[in-house]
Amino acid sequence: MKRLLGIVITVVLLFTLVIFVPASAADENVALGKPVLTVLNGGVAAAADYWRPEYLTDGVAQDTTNGNALGWAYGTLKELGVATDISAYIDLGAVYSVNSAVVVPMTWSPAATYPGAYEIYVSADFNNWTKVAEAGAEPKEGNATYNFDAIEAQFVRLRATSHNGVWADDLFYYNGFGDLQIFGTKVKDSDKALHIYKNYTGDLVTAPPASSDEALGVPTVWTGFTTGSLEWRFTFNTDISFWAINFPLSWGNYGAPLKFKVTKENDETVVAEKDIVRLGDGGFAIDFGKTIPAGKYVLSVAITDDTLAAEGQYAYYNVIGHATGMLDEEYCLNTNGTEIEEAGAVELFSSDDGRGFIKLSEEAQPATQPDTEPGTEPGTEPATQPETVPQTGDAAVAMFAVIAVLAMGAAVVFVKKRVF
Numbered sequence: 001m002k003r004l005l006g007i008v009i010t011v012v013l014l015f016t017l018v019i020f021v022p023a024s025a026a027d028e029n030v031a032l033g034k035p036v037l038t039v040l041n042g043g044v045a046a047a048a049d050y051w052r053p054e055y056l057t058d059g060v061a062q063d064t065t066n067g068n069a070l071g072w073a074y075g076t077l078k079e080l081g082v083a084t085d086i087s088a089y090i091d092l093g094a095v096y097s098v099n100s101a102v103v104v105p106m107t108w109s110p111a112a113t114y115p116g117a118y119e120i121y122v123s124a125d126f127n128n129w130t131k132v133a134e135a136g137a138e139p140k141e142g143n144a145t146y147n148f149d150a151i152e153a154q155f156v157r158l159r160a161t162s163h164n165g166v167w168a169d170d171l172f173y174y175n176g177f178g179d180l181q182i183f184g185t186k187v188k189d190s191d192k193a194l195h196i197y198k199n200y201t202g203d204l205v206t207a208p209p210a211s212s213d214e215a216l217g218v219p220t221v222w223t224g225f226t227t228g229s230l231e232w233r234f235t236f237n238t239d240i241s242f243w244a245i246n247f248p249l250s251w252g253n254y255g256a257p258l259k260f261k262v263t264k265e266n267d268e269t270v271v272a273e274k275d276i277v278r279l280g281d282g283g284f285a286i287d288f289g290k291t292i293p294a295g296k297y298v299l300s301v302a303i304t305d306d307t308l309a310a311e312g313q314y315a316y317y318n319v320i321g322h323a324t325g326m327l328d329e330e331y332c333l334n335t336n337g338t339e340i341e342e343a344g345a346v347e348l349f350s351s352d353d354g355r356g357f358i359k360l361s362e363e364a365q366p367a368t369q370p371d372t373e374p375g376t377e378p379g380t381e382p383a384t385q386p387e388t389v390p391q392t393g394d395a396a397v398a399m400f401a402v403i404a405v406l407a408m409g410a411a412v413v414f415v416k417k418r419v420f
């Protein structure tokens with residue numbers, strides 16, 4: 001591992017430092033240091049500390065003083081093609097008049113890690129989004145600057161829609177960004193924020209699940225194993241609207257097809273649904289592409305393939321991990337078939353202030369936010385387009401191996417520990 005780390009550091013030193021230039025003297029990078037929340041639809045985070053979401057707003061292509069801060073990156077299954085739907089949301093923390101965005105490519109491996117197609121949206125309320133920039137799938141060298149008519153915004157969404165097709169290993173395409181900078185001036189303070197509401201008050205229990213209750217000691221929610229149902233149903237009540245459901249701790253095998261469905265608790269009306277293919281272990285968020293109003297709901301997580309493995313159990317499984325301080329049955333009901341299960345750790349992403357999970361017996365609040373498809377505004381054409389200079393880098397080849405090892409390492413360790 002030291003040798004691999006050496007390669008990383010060498011590459012970092014070789015290909016370094018893109019420093020930005022503000023759009024105008026009066027404007028500053030208002031995204032600098034601001035919190036980033038990512039939603040990997042069908043994707044997996046690059047499994048190493050080199051590619052963390054917060055490196056998207058640390059102000060530089062890569063932080064060489066930190067050694068490892070290469071940017072934000074993730075992968076999606078190669079067999080699904082280069083199209084992807086991955087978003088990073090930035091909360092600017094106040095309302096700013098913004099007029100320029102700068103996308104800084106990741107630079108530790110020229111060409112290979114330049115971002116593919118993306119779109120940038122801004123919003124004042126997290127419901128109505130205006131597209132201010134977009135770019136094609138070609139790898140983009142150098143900073144891409146987008147100037148647009150000044151608009152008041154607190155939230156920024158960077159949505160990646162394709163990989164550049166260069167950065168890959170046997171299983172995954174990878175995509176990454178060195179930095180996203182938003183320039184503007186402050187208009188006013190805001191009491192809104194991107195919130196994460198949890199159905200637990202303690203810490204995630206990260207020990208991997210075992211196959212029997214005796215060995216368990218760690219309550220988890222299983223879907224699709226040797227026994228039980230292929231569907232887990234989670235009934236909950238909220239006083240806030242939410243736009244994504246996050247499972248911060250989860251295990252699932254490669255290729256497991258899952259359907260997520262949110263229905264109203266009282267009349268089974270489908271409010272939102274989404275299909276994904278699991279790519280391996282790791283937490284993940286489901287972005288339903290709309291804001292779901294406060295209310296009482298049933299979340300169904302179902303494996304849609306009941307194929308059996310040679311040993312007789314279901315071929316696919318999905319596990320939702322546990323945490324300490326779980327809310328009890330007054331707040332959340334968990335059923336797997338007819339069995340009452342332990343609660344899985346669930347988080348709601350919201351821009352509302354509220355209590356989050358409330359007792360099932362409480363009267364649900366009326367909708368506080370309209371249903372809005374993100375990015376449906378006509379948007380503003382970008383004033384400039386990035387230049388395209390495709391390149392190849394031999395150093396990238398070594399890094400592909402490193403990333404593949406890191407990404408798959410956790411899954412391999414887990415599988416070895418499992419007893420089916």
Ligand SMILES: [Ca+2]
Nearest residue numbers: 055060178179
């Ligand atoms: Ca950065």
